[in-house]
Amino acid sequence: MIEAQGLVKKFRDKTRGEVRAVDGVSFRCRPGEIFGLLGANGAGKTTTLRILATILTPSAGTAIVAGYDVTRQSQKVRSSVGFLSTATALYGRLSAREMVEYFGRLHGLDETTLRQRIDAIFERLGMNDFRDRRCDALSTGMKQKVSIARTLVHDPSVMIFDEPTVGLDVMAARTIIEFIRECRDRGKTVIFSTHVMSEVEKLCDHIGIIHDGRFLAEGTLADLRQRFSKQDLEDIFVEVVEQ
């Protein structure tokens, strides 16, 4: 479960002065549900997700992730969260197996559990053919799989996806989309940011539209369609933002 209450993140910029990248964002995301954060570039999606993943601390407001407070229990939040973005940021000279092992160990898994988890994940994602190949020699799709495996190794109950398909080809993007669905089907709490309307329509059970750091609309796709009397999500998005 994710519960954000009045999240605010302020930055100081030399030219613009104080910038409120996130301005009073509140929402709730339940287990077994995909919550889509929909917004244009610079809307505050990434900042919101980084606060939830404890990469950034909020200037005001609170967020409870998997039952833990992001500011006071950040260590526990981190052990309950898997964070995936387009930037795989793998260590090129480590093999796929070593890479996942490294993160598993940092999450405190013992060697037997780690081996079992890696075998299961590699089998499920079809990674056994390249498990001992160095990451810098892998294709983009393979790298994405390694990144997914790293995200899953500690079996987190909350999954955070920050524009995970940007710049990926159809096949690699498909792998990610399938993986997100699988996370939901396994009862994980999934939050997903994107500016691609079709992905939201395909995946999300709940949608939040964010613009200039503020949450402007929230609901299921059916709710939003009814409220704005429009079928196309893009039209709904434009109307919400222009209002």
Place this chain on the structure above:
Amino acid sequence: MSLRNIGIVYRKELIDSLRDQRTLISMIAVPLLLVPLLTIGLLVVMVRQVGEASEEVPKVMILGGEDSPNVRSGPGILAK
């Protein structure tokens, strides 16, 4: 950070560095080959220069030699 995590990161960094050719060259090839080569080369040059200098006959000019006729008539003295 716990000691266990420091060990995990250290091990990863070590594997990563040992697989990096540039690191290997700067860690092993340079100290083992280049440094002895430079040291020996410099020594050879120095020994050669000292040898050459010791074989050379120094030339001395005597100014105001009129007052020292013994010096002027000594062996190897060329009168001007």
